[in-house]
Amino acid sequence: MISLEEYLANGQTTVSNLLLKNYARLGLSTFECMLWLQLLAANQAGNDFPDLVNVAESMGIGKEKIYNLLGDLINKGFVVLETVQDEHGRQKDRYNLLPAYEKLAVLKEQERFQVEQQTEEQAIKKMYQSFEQEFGRPLSAIEYQRIGQWLDEDHYSPDLIALALREAVLNQAYNLTYIDRVLLSWERKNIRTKQQVEEEQKRRKQILLQKEEVKGSEELPEVSLYNWLKEKDSDAK
Known part of the structure; x- marks a missing residue:
């Protein structure tokens, strides 16, 4: 032993x-x-x-x-x-022996890229399905082409386009022109992620609430500064 x-x-x-x-x-x-x-x-x-x-x-x-x-x-x-x-x-x-570790690192990076690519392909497929579901009809060839330009030329992520679609639906604007304006507005503000969109929506909501508070305060009726309690005291005497 x-x-x-x-x-x-x-x-x-x-x-x-x-x-x-x-x-x-x-x-x-x-x-x-x-x-x-x-x-x-x-x-x-x-x-x-x-x-x-x-x-x-x-x-x-x-x-x-x-x-x-x-x-x-x-x-x-x-x-x-x-x-x-x-x-x-x-x-x-x-x-x-270090080259073996370098090859291993390359292999894992390739795997990570493949996973990301598959995830993005699934997100794109889901995004197209969302368009057809919200529009209530299949997309036309021109619409497919325009959405493809958002992805390939403008480099908008599928998630960002889906958020712009949701923004259009909330405003009952079922057309790509409105969505394109939303995406351009976000691009000017350097908004590229879901978190940034949510932060921008919160900021806009706070601005609207502040405007409503100011408007509400302006519409309140004028209140007399007369002290009615003082008058009651004088009557009692």
């Missing part, structure tokens, strides 16, 4: 689960990934240029196989063989 001292003396290798979950999607075979992990283990132990013969023995494969695997890792851009200077100014070789 292995002792705790021996277990701790052999150290541990820290690797991101993202790499373990995505190595196949990155284009690594299981043997290539295992070799990369062996190089990582050596690197974290302070040896950035381990003997591949020892690595082959650990993996239970032959020397020819290990060299072929290393060549594949280098050709695929997961490992870079570098020549650097040590602290004494002497040249030495090392395996740079």
